[in-house]
Amino acid sequence: MFDQLFDAALFDSVVRAMIPILLAALGGMICERAGVFQIAMEGMMLSGAFAAVAGSYVAVYSGLGVVFAVGAGVLVSLMLAFGAVSRRGDPIVLGIALNLMAIGLTGFLLPQIFGVRGVFQHERIDGLDRLAIPVLSDIPWIGSVLFNQTILAYVAFLLVPILWLVLFRTPIGLRLRGVGERPLAAESLGVSPIAYKYGAVIASGVLSGLAGAQLALGNVVQFAENMSSGRGWVAVVAVMLGRAHPFAVFGASLLFAFAEGLGFRLQGNGLPVQITDALPFLVTLIALIAARKRFARLLDLTTGG
Amino acid sequence: MTRPLKILVLVLALAVVGVACGDSGDDATTTTAAPATTAATATTAAPTTTMAPEDPISLIYVTPNPMGVNSFLILGEVGTKRAAERHGGTWKTFESVDDTTRRANIEAAIDEAPDVVVLTTFTLTEMADEYSKANPDQQFILIDSCPDEPAPNLHCGVFREHEGAYLLGVMAGHLSEAKQIGSVVALDIPFFKRWWESFWVGAQSVDPSIENSAVFIAGDNPFSDPARAKELALSLAAQGPDHIFAVGAGSNGGVFEAAAEAGFVSYGVDINQCPEAPGHIVDNNMKLVDAVVDQLIEQVLAGTAGPMVDFGLAEGGTGVMALHPDLATSECLIADYPEIVAEVERVAAGIIDGSIVVNDPLFG
Numbered sequence: 001m002f003d004q005l006f007d008a009a010l011f012d013s014v015v016r017a018m019i020p021i022l023l024a025a026l027g028g029m030i031c032e033r034a035g036v037f038q039i040a041m042e043g044m045m046l047s048g049a050f051a052a053v054a055g056s057y058v059a060v061y062s063g064l065g066v067v068f069a070v071g072a073g074v075l076v077s078l079m080l081a082f083g084a085v086s087r088r089g090d091p092i093v094l095g096i097a098l099n100l101m102a103i104g105l106t107g108f109l110l111p112q113i114f115g116v117r118g119v120f121q122h123e124r125i126d127g128l129d130r131l132a133i134p135v136l137s138d139i140p141w142i143g144s145v146l147f148n149q150t151i152l153a154y155v156a157f158l159l160v161p162i163l164w165l166v167l168f169r170t171p172i173g174l175r176l177r178g179v180g181e182r183p184l185a186a187e188s189l190g191v192s193p194i195a196y197k198y199g200a201v202i203a204s205g206v207l208s209g210l211a212g213a214q215l216a217l218g219n220v221v222q223f224a225e226n227m228s229s230g231r232g233w234v235a236v237v238a239v240m241l242g243r244a245h246p247f248a249v250f251g252a253s254l255l256f257a258f259a260e261g262l263g264f265r266l267q268g269n270g271l272p273v274q275i276t277d278a279l280p281f282l283v284t285l286i287a288l289i290a291a292r293k294r295f296a297r298l299l300d301l302t303t304g305g
Numbered sequence: 306m307t308r309p310l311k312i313l314v315l316v317l318a319l320a321v322v323g324v325a326c327g328d329s330g331d332d333a334t335t336t337t338a339a340p341a342t343t344a345a346t347a348t349t350a351a352p353t354t355t356m357a358p359e360d361p362i363s364l365i366y367v368t369p370n371p372m373g374v375n376s377f378l379i380l381g382e383v384g385t386k387r388a389a390e391r392h393g394g395t396w397k398t399f400e401s402v403d404d405t406t407r408r409a410n411i412e413a414a415i416d417e418a419p420d421v422v423v424l425t426t427f428t429l430t431e432m433a434d435e436y437s438k439a440n441p442d443q444q445f446i447l448i449d450s451c452p453d454e455p456a457p458n459l460h461c462g463v464f465r466e467h468e469g470a471y472l473l474g475v476m477a478g479h480l481s482e483a484k485q486i487g488s489v490v491a492l493d494i495p496f497f498k499r500w501w502e503s504f505w506v507g508a509q510s511v512d513p514s515i516e517n518s519a520v521f522i523a524g525d526n527p528f529s530d531p532a533r534a535k536e537l538a539l540s541l542a543a544q545g546p547d548h549i550f551a552v553g554a555g556s557n558g559g560v561f562e563a564a565a566e567a568g569f570v571s572y573g574v575d576i577n578q579c580p581e582a583p584g585h586i587v588d589n590n591m592k593l594v595d596a597v598v599d600q601l602i603e604q605v606l607a608g609t610a611g612p613m614v615d616f617g618l619a620e621g622g623t624g625v626m627a628l629h630p631d632l633a634t635s636e637c638l639i640a641d642y643p644e645i646v647a648e649v650e651r652v653a654a655g656i657i658d659g660s661i662v663v664n665d666p667l668f669g
Contacts, residue, residue, distance in 0.1 A: 011544040013536045042459065111402075115373040118529060118555040119579060219532040222558045229526035264520065264540040273493045273521035 010265055016219050018155045020045065020228075023211035024235035025249050027158055028203030032244040033167060034200035035180035035193075039095035039147070040080050041208045042232025043102030047072040048212020050106040053125055053223040054113065062126040066152070066213045074202055076102065081201040083192055099232070107225050120223045120293035127221035128152060130213070150218040152210055159207075176200065207233070234280070235278045237262040241287045252287070259283045275287020314383045333407035362394035363412040364421050369407060369428035371400050376576040381425045381448060384598025386472055392606075394420075407432060415440050421605050423598055426450060433459055437567055444605050450593060451613050460610040462597045465617035468656055469502035469590035470550070472618075472625045473572045473662045474507020475652050477548040478515055479645050480570075481508070487546035488519040490537050491527040491553045491558050500552040500574065500590065506663070508548075510652075516544060522556050531559030538563035538571075548572070548587070561585060568636060575618065577626055579637040589623045597622040619657040627651055 016134030023058055024041040031038035048069035055068030076098055084091040115122050128150040137147040137199050146157075167173040178186040179196040215231070216223050263276035328330055366385040372378040382398050389396035397417075411432055414422045414646035422443060424433050427450035434452035436446045437459035444458050451461035477486045487507050488501035505517035520537050524530055534556035542563065550572045551560035557573060561582035564571040572580065573589035597616045604610035616622020626635045627649045633640060640646075655661035 007543065009539060013540055018537060021583070111371055111373055115371075117370050117375060119531070119558055121558050177380075184415075215532055220535050220559050220562055222531055222562075224529040224531050224555050224558070226526055226529055227532065230522060245317045247641060261536065264537050265544075267520045267537070267542045268487075268518055268541050270518075273523050277523040 001051050002032065006157025007200045008141050008144060010261055011141070013264065014254070014257045014261040015145055015149065016254050019149070019156050019261050020211040020215045020219065021235050021238060021256060022153070022160075022250060022253040023214060024204075024266050025231055025238040026156070026163060026246070026254050027207030027211075028239040029242070029244045029246065029249050030163070030200045030207075030234055033180050034176050034197050035183065036084055036197050036201055036241075037091045037095075038080070038201065038204055039092060039233075039236050040076065040098040040231070041204065041211070041235045043095075043099035044073045044076045044199045044205055044208030044229050045212040045215065045235075046099075046102040046106055046226065047076050047234045048209035048227040049216035049227055050109065050212070050223055051214035052216045053120060053208070056188075056217055057114075057122060057124045060124050060126050061218050062128045064208065065108045065126070065217050066128075069209040069213035069216075070206050071209070073205040073207070073212065077207070077208075080205075081113075081198045085197040085201065103226050106223075110223070110225065118225055121221075125217070125221055128218045150214060152214040152218060156214075160246050160250045161204045165200045167246065184255075195239065211235075237284050237288070241284075254286070255283060256280055311411075311594070318402025326526060326572045333430045362392045362606065363390060363419040364389045364394065364396040364423060365417060365419045366396065366398045366423040366425075366598075367407070367429070368398065368412045369424075369426050371402060373400075377592070379593035380576075380596055384595035385535070385602070386424050387595065388602040390664050391591045400417075400418050401590065405501070411436050415443050418443065421446055421602050422450070423602070425594070436445045437539055439562070441635045446598065446601050448597060448601075449592065455612045459612070460601060460605055462601045463613060463615050464592050464597070465615050465665065466590060466623060467499040467665050468663050469623045469625055470503035471507035471510075471590055472627070472653060473550060473590055473657070474504040474509070475511055475627075475649055476627070476642075476645055477504065477637060478508035478644070480550045480587065481546075482549040483516065483545050484512065484514060485516045485518070485545040486548045486550070487517065487541045488550040488552055489534055489541065489556075490519055490521050491556065492523060495667055497552055501550060502568065502666040503663060504550045504572075512583045513649065518544070518662060522553050525558065528553065529555035531556050531562070533559070534558030535563045538569075542567045542569045551578075557581075566608055577629075577631075577635055577637070579626065579635050583636040584638065586636075588627055589637070591624050591626070591629075592622050593622055596620070601611075617656075618653050623655075625649065 007111065024045055028038045051072035052069035055060050056065030080094055080098060083089040083094045105135055110120060119265050126241045130148050133147040137143045145296045175186060175191045176196050179191060179193045198243040215227065238249055238252040238256060241252040259280045263279040267273055278293055307586050318469060364385050366382055368378045370378065385396050397412060401407040407429065415436060423446045425448040429447065430450045430452055431443055433447040437456040438651060441458055446460050446462060448462045449464065455461055489502060490497045490501050501519040508515045518541065520541050522530060522534050522537060524533055534553050538560040541549060547558065547569045549569055551557040551575055553560065555580065558581060560571055564585040565582050567647050571586050573586055575592050577591065579586040600620060601610060601614060618624065624630055627635045627639045627646045656663055
């Protein structure tokens with residue numbers, strides 16, 4: 001049975017499911033470090049997915065789709081930054097509002113711009129190509145899975161160590177963490193908390209936009225209404241579970257993606273969908289209980305910031 | 306004008322503009338922003354006084370959403386138009402975009418007191434129920450759905466989806482080399498057994514040894530999560546099935562992408578989906594809405610329509626591309642297998658004349 005469960009196709013599927021979650025979660029992590037409780041990744045991802053398809057359709061080139069997706073993510077993130085940072089609004093209320101707005105707005109624009117409802121699929125939409133890295137992609141199993149991905153997947157993988165370096169080994173990372181943990185102390189040292197928080201939220205907009213582009217031009221090549229389908233929320237949990245640490249966030253994203261991929265595979269082996277469908281949530285629940293202490297501390301941080 | 310009032314006016318103005326933009330602008334189509342009339346006044350405008358015997362019929366078709374390129378809704382208009390033209394009558398289409406415009410359009414339609422008001426899809430089920438009970442003199446048709454206790458003046462046209470799914474199964478039974486088939490289904494509820502179970506039964510009628518597996522999209526958004534459907538389909542295909550039925554509405558595109566990538570073939574639903582992935586879709590379990598609307602209007606005009614009329618192969622209400630006159634241009638794979646098309650024609654004839662019985666999985 002196990003040789004049926006675990007094969008390269010499963011790991012391929014896990015990696016694909018992970019990339020959008022990981023990209024969004026890394027953005028959420030930066031916000032968390034800057035003391036902004038970010039739950040608008042779902043809406044940013046959905047806006048990014050729509051813009052990616054729109055851009056790719058206009059230019060018949062996926063590159064423009066990625067640019068559009070980043071633009072859409074940044075646009076939503078500016079609304080969040082203005083409300084939560086400049087106007088000191090509640091980031092949770094704002095985040096939920098932005099998520100709802102993204103569903104409504106993309107659902108409204110789809111028929112207005114493309115004349116279809118529900119799903120938009122067209123041969124003009126250029127998907128992201130898979131780039132096989134020579135030599136490395138020839139390694140059995142791992143090679144075909146890890147080194148035969150879209151450019152955005154490589155970006156996501158590389159960002160994990162890069163963000164770790166930036167956060168923990170550079171002055172800018174130190175100041176960012178300072179702004180998140182002790183805003184008054186940071187300010188007294190001449191660091192502007194507002195500038196850093198804006199930067200963090202905009203960075204998460206860029207990354208969530210990329211997550212949307214990966215979802216709509218990489219995982220599939222089409223847009224469907226509300227196609228982010230809760231992946232942004234999974235990213236929120238991945239940030240909490242990973243304690244806003246790049247490698248741990250990576251591990252949490254991998255865990256969720258693996259639970260989903262394994263769930264699909266178990267269904268094919270006859271396990272009822274009601275059980276396999278609950279798998280990612282069971283994992284989330286167990287993980288949240290395990291990370292309870294840290295979760296409480298993060299909430300203190302955000303309300304205190 | 307106070308500030309909140311200004312904002313309210315602005316929002317209303319934007320809403321009107323939005324409705325106007327939603328109009329597809331077909332020549333024969335009119336979208337009215339309905340004058341708000343109460344149900345009571347519509348009831349008093351009895352159609353009997355205006356209907357001289359030689360009066361041509363009038364029909365109004367109300368869509369739940371803009372038609373755009375939605376084949377299902379477009380076919381509803383085709384059927385309405387065909388029925389009207391045969392009687393030398395008139396027809397109109399009111400396109401809605403949301404609950405507000407749906408109500409406004411249905412009320413506007415009732416106000417004109419046509420012979421029949423045609424409504425489509427489950428989205429309008431509750432309104433069909435409400436307005437038919439409030440307007441007992443107006444005849445209504447609702448396609449592809451039905452309230453629990455329809456009023457005597459509401460006639461539902463529903464489909465026997467299992468017959469078409471059985472025919473797709475026959476194709477898969479002949480074509481599957483792995484002797485394993487599967488389905489990617491939106492939800493694990495009994496209703497969808499009409500698709501995946503009948504597909505399996507059809508395949509087994511060809512070769513009883515054929516194995517089947519059904520997997521379910523579920524999750525947060527089962528009818529519109531192509532990414533999830535694609536992963537499920539890839540995962541299913543990795544376990545052997547080479548013919549996979551996509552029963553996921555807006556998620557189907559993901560299954561078709563998986564088919565193109567992993568080299569299996571797929572089957573679509575409701576309309577001809579073959580052009581979405583040419584060379585990777587064998588055929589579709591189609592709902593021929595135009596034929597159902599047309600026939601049901603005829604039955605209502607003749608006064609013979611029951612509360613719920615079901616349509617299948619025999620009535621031409623459901624079908625597969627293999628039986629369709631446009632098969633050659635359908636981009637469906639089945640067009641390349643004339644001997645299987647002939648076999649499907651034989652089975653379909655058997656279902657129609659009753660020599661082959663396809664059980665409805667909903668009732669055992």
